[in-house]
Amino acid sequence: MKVTLTSIICILLPAILYAGEGSMTATEIVIRANHMALYQGQDTKGSVRMEIEDNQGRIRCRAFNILRKNADTKDRDQLYFTYFQAPADVRKMVFMVHKHAALEVDDDRWLYMPSLDLVKRIAAGDKRTSFVGSDFLYEDISGRSPEEDRHELAGTTDRFYEIKSIPKNPGSVEFEYSISYVDKQTFMPMKMAYYKRGDLCARVIEVMKLENIEAREDNRKVVYPTAVLTVARNLETGSRTTMAFSKIRYNTGFGADLFTERYLRRPSRDVVR
Secondary structure (H helix, E strand, C coil), X not given: CCCCHHHHHHHHHHHHHHHHHHCCCHHHHHHHHHHHHHCCCCEEEEEEEEEEECCCCCEEEEEEEEEEEECCCXXXXXXXXXXXXXXCCCCCCXXXXXXXXXXXXXXXXXXXXXXXXXXXXXXXXXXXXXXXXXCCEHHHHHCCCHHHEEEEEEEECCCEEEEEEEECCHHHCCCCEEEEEEECCCXXXXXXXXXXXXXXXXXXXXXXXXXXXXXXXXXXXXEEEEEEEEEEEECCCCEEEEEEEEEEEECCCCCHXXXXXXXXXXXXXXXXX
């Protein structure tokens, strides 16, 4: 039998690909996925339309602008500012987060309620509660630190790494473990399923649509794969929330001073527009 270079490559390629796939640990995959979901670019600005549907098909809507700025270049601390535009009962409401990656430091969270002209500090324990009555939690918006869980590779498919994450502090959460489905090409987490005791899946968050958003970074053109349509489903109550992003811009250059208490009552034009 004649052995050619092509035949050798065809024999070895699957083994090479398998070895490359196995060279990453589950924690390394989670760290890359965390970057893709939360830390791309130096800052981000976008508009969000949220539809909350209960188990009887009734729908409530929310519209808000959200700004995110990295406080460092190491995928650690971040700043978030969310300004609500609609409906009328939440118009001008603001949710702000100073996210601290260090586990021993709680995130700083504020909620401004214009109907009462009141700025409220949100306790650290409230981060696992519903975000403005939706099926997303406050923690879903600003992210969960990879260091809070132990990670293991539960399986792989042609498209996904399946990562099982077990909380190091079970008393701080309402789930026993989660399974994340991380796209092998983009490293974007496309689906997260949260399980309670008895392997009961209680909540699912799924990215339904990705778009490549063009931007400038260090005077060069870059493209950021971005989740523009995400659905959260509460399998216990039968409710679901759809979050659609638009007008997304990266690296706009707005300053960290926007994320201070003085702007909770009077947000800057960068937030309102």
